[in-house]
Amino acid sequence: MKKLSQIKHSAAAAPHIVWAVLFILLPLFIVTYYAFTDADGAFSFENVTSLSEYLKIFGLSMELAVIATFVCLLVGYPLAYIMARANPKRQKLFIMLLMLPMWTNLLIRTYSIMAILDDGGILNTILNTSMHIVGTKGAVIFGMVYDFLPYMVLPIYTCISKIDKHMWEAAADLGCNSFKVISKVIFPLSMSGVISGVTMVLVPSISTFYISQKLGGGTFELIGDTIERQFVTGALNVGAAISLVMMLLILLSLAVMNKFTDSEDGGIIA
Amino acid sequence: MSKLIELKGISKSYDGEKILNSMNLYIRDREFITLLGPSGCGKTTTLRIIGGFESADEGELYFDGVEISNVPTYKRPVNTVFQKYALFPHLNVYENIAFPLRLKKIPEDSIREKVSEMLKMVALEGFENKSVSTLSGGQQQRVAIARALVSHPRVLLLDEPLGALDLKLRKDMQNELKRIQQSIGITFIYVTHDQEEALSMSDTIVVMADGEIQQIGTPTDIYNEPKNAFVADFIGESNIIDGIMLEDKKVRLAGHVFDCVDGGFEKNEPVDVVIRPEDIDVVPVDKGMLNGYVTSVTFKGVHYEIIVDIKGFKWMIQSTDYVSPDSIIGVYIEPDAFHIMKKSKYSGKFGDYSSYSDEIEELSNADAAEEF
Ligand SMILES: Nc1ncnc2c1ncn2[C@@H]1O[C@H](COP(=O)(O)OP(=O)(O)OP(=O)(O)O)[C@@H](O)[C@H]1O
Numbered sequence: 045m046k047k048l049s050q051i052k053h054s055a056a057a058a059p060h061i062v063w064a065v066l067f068i069l070l071p072l073f074i075v076t077y078y079a080f081t082d083a084d085g086a087f088s089f090e091n092v093t094s095l096s097e098y099l100k101i102f103g104l105s106m107e108l109a110v111i112a113t114f115v116c117l118l119v120g121y122p123l124a125y126i127m128a129r130a131n132p133k134r135q136k137l138f139i140m141l142l143m144l145p146m147w148t149n150l151l152i153r154t155y156s157i158m159a160i161l162d163d164g165g166i167l168n169t170i171l172n173t174s175m176h177i178v179g180t181k182g183a184v185i186f187g188m189v190y191d192f193l194p195y196m197v198l199p200i201y202t203c204i205s206k207i208d209k210h211m212w213e214a215a216a217d218l219g220c221n222s223f224k225v226i227s228k229v230i231f232p233l234s235m236s237g238v239i240s241g242v243t244m245v246l247v248p249s250i251s252t253f254y255i256s257q258k259l260g261g262g263t264f265e266l267i268g269d270t271i272e273r274q275f276v277t278g279a280l281n282v283g284a285a286i287s288l289v290m291m292l293l294i295l296l297s298l299a300v301m302n303k304f305t306d307s308e309d310g311g312i313i314a
Numbered sequence: 315m316s317k318l319i320e321l322k323g324i325s326k327s328y329d330g331e332k333i334l335n336s337m338n339l340y341i342r343d344r345e346f347i348t349l350l351g352p353s354g355c356g357k358t359t360t361l362r363i364i365g366g367f368e369s370a371d372e373g374e375l376y377f378d379g380v381e382i383s384n385v386p387t388y389k390r391p392v393n394t395v396f397q398k399y400a401l402f403p404h405l406n407v408y409e410n411i412a413f414p415l416r417l418k419k420i421p422e423d424s425i426r427e428k429v430s431e432m433l434k435m436v437a438l439e440g441f442e443n444k445s446v447s448t449l450s451g452g453q454q455q456r457v458a459i460a461r462a463l464v465s466h467p468r469v470l471l472l473d474e475p476l477g478a479l480d481l482k483l484r485k486d487m488q489n490e491l492k493r494i495q496q497s498i499g500i501t502f503i504y505v506t507h508d509q510e511e512a513l514s515m516s517d518t519i520v521v522m523a524d525g526e527i528q529q530i531g532t533p534t535d536i537y538n539e540p541k542n543a544f545v546a547d548f549i550g551e552s553n554i555i556d557g558i559m560l561e562d563k564k565v566r567l568a569g570h571v572f573d574c575v576d577g578g579f580e581k582n583e584p585v586d587v588v589i590r591p592e593d594i595d596v597v598p599v600d601k602g603m604l605n606g607y608v609t610s611v612t613f614k615g616v617h618y619e620i621i622v623d624i625k626g627f628k629w630m631i632q633s634t635d636y637v638s639p640d641s642i643i644g645v646y647i648e649p650d651a652f653h654i655m656k657k658s659k660y661s662g663k664f665g666d667y668s669s670y671s672d673e674i675e676e677l678s679n680a681d682a683a684e685e686f
């Protein structure tokens with residue numbers, strides 16, 4: 045009996061295993077293979093050692109992604125908090141409004157922002173000004189925040205709405221004013237949501253390329269753009285090496301972030 | 315003892331339904347006062363208004379003579395032990411108890427001293443670094459009490475704090491709470507729907523029903539001199555019988571005239587008469603003031619519970635002597651066992667044991683009386 049159920053169990057898992065091998069492990073292997081070979085397929089460290097050229101781009105990507113993530117957290121946390129504390133009907137409306145932009149293609153959204161912020165764009169026309177926004181770091185960060193904000197808000201919202209309602213009362217009862225209720229009790233209790241949100245914004249922000257291409261106005265290059273350029277120009281091996289290092293860096297930062305939370309339902313990586 | 319807290323004409327409605335109806339109550343300093351009543355009668359609501367979690371629609375709340383209706387929770391010198399404890403899961407036992415002290419920016423060594431004093435009081439020494447989620451219900455309860463008491467509030471509010479514990483632990487915690495209250499000498503406002511708990515712990519009991527106070531008094535007052543049929547029925551077992559007060563110290567019921575000790579009623583005023591089951595003696599038929607037919611006898615450990623049909627009304631008698639079912643017995647009642655009460659809206663709803671059985675006891679007596 046037990047054997048049979050085990051067989052059934054593994055039979056049910058088979059599609060997932062096939063999927064994992066085909067679309068996760070195999071690509072990973074291919075990326076690793078390309079990263080450590082040269083154009084002729086011979087083993088080589090050259091791709092990896094050549095990466096020092098891209099250090100500056102790495103740095104810039106990191107900087108913009110971190111700033112964008114921070115802004116998302118600053119804007120997203122209060123929004124998530126207000127959503128979680130609203131009455132149930134309002135909560136549904138809030139979620140709808142938050143999700144609505146996500147139904148539009150990311151590229152189209154980015155183009156729309158460009159149309160608004162461009163030198164001769166809608167904003168400048170309406171205000172009758174000649175602000176130069178597209179092509180600045182600010183524009184790229186704005187684009188990232190706009191595109192990725194829902195990924196920050198949703199996990200935090202979910203986390204706060206799961207907190208026992210008595211926590212607010214107990215904190216106030218023991219002497220917390222409304223600000224301290226949040227800073228001493230609710231924020232710490234929503235930490236796992238914050239970690240998830242930060243991860244879900246930081247990772248795509250680091251590797252984004254179209255946002256920087258469009259809103260960066262071609263004035264600067266982020267690591268995503270570099271990778272894209274490598275593949276477009278056929279330099280598969282270098283592209284693969286950069287991707288691999290990126291992946292390791294992201295993995296490392298996730299591990300560090302997970303250290304900050306010791307709750308069971310913590311970050312992305314359990 | 316002076317009035318510490320006073321509720322004046324407090325009313326509260328939810329969705330147009332009146333939950334508290336113009337409630338007046340004062341609570342003295344250092345007393346153990348219990349709000350007692352059936353589920354939904356407004357006990358928790360009253361407590362939440364005192365704690366500041368809910369505001370009253372009407373009326374005023376005074377603390378030490380000062381109106382505090384608009385003072386926010388965190389500024390009230392009142393702390394709460396919540397029914398589900400509401401410990402902070404991100405903090406360990408020590409930090410949970412230290413929480414209110416840290417808010418006050420008390421120096422670290424003084425915090426350590428106070429926390430360990432509290433841990434000692436609730437018998438949880440050595441639990442400092444435990445995560446609160448690993449504690450048993452009783453232990454969590456103690457942490458909640460320690461956390462609520464560490465900043466020396468003037469008043470502790472407890473909403474059915476023992477509700478989630480098993481019977482044995484409940485009894486232990488009852489004693490412990492009473493001991494703590496007496497040793498630190500502060501006011502406890504305690505909510506329960508368990509009358510035994512209320513009787514054994516309280517200095518004062520406030521019996522509530524339907525958003526109104528039915529009676530306020532010491533446990534013995536409430537038990538011996540219930541004000542109406544609701545209180546008589548809710549506290550302990552009672553036979554509640556229609557009677558006529560012929561004159562002072564003379565009451566007629568079940569077709570007989572009895573001597574009693576109460577007076578102060580109109581001539582021939584209809585009244586409710588309460589006779590506790592343990593105040594009725596079983597005697598031979600020829601010596602009985604009334605005679606009745608035994609319909610059931612149940613052994614309860616200390617005594618037998620005997621249901622007797624006297625002129626169509628079922629009485630409960632508790633006696634240590636066995637009588638056999640289906641026999642005829644006489645009953646004898648001392649004059650001071652008759653408690654005469656004015657008629658109220660609860661008259662006739664309680665105190666008849668015709669539908670009595672252990673299963674039906676779970677239902678409210680009012681429902682059972684209507685059904686049978
Ligand atoms: N926030 C609320 N919204 C609507 N109705 C409420 C609310 N809080 C309490 N009530 C209603 O008020 C009534 C009294 O509730 P309360 O919690 O004070 O009763 P209780 O005496 O504590 O009962 P229990 O012994 O079951 O805890 C109940 O009918 C309850 O449904």
Ligand SMILES: [Mg+2]
Pocket residue numbers: 357358359473
């Ligand atoms: Mg309640």
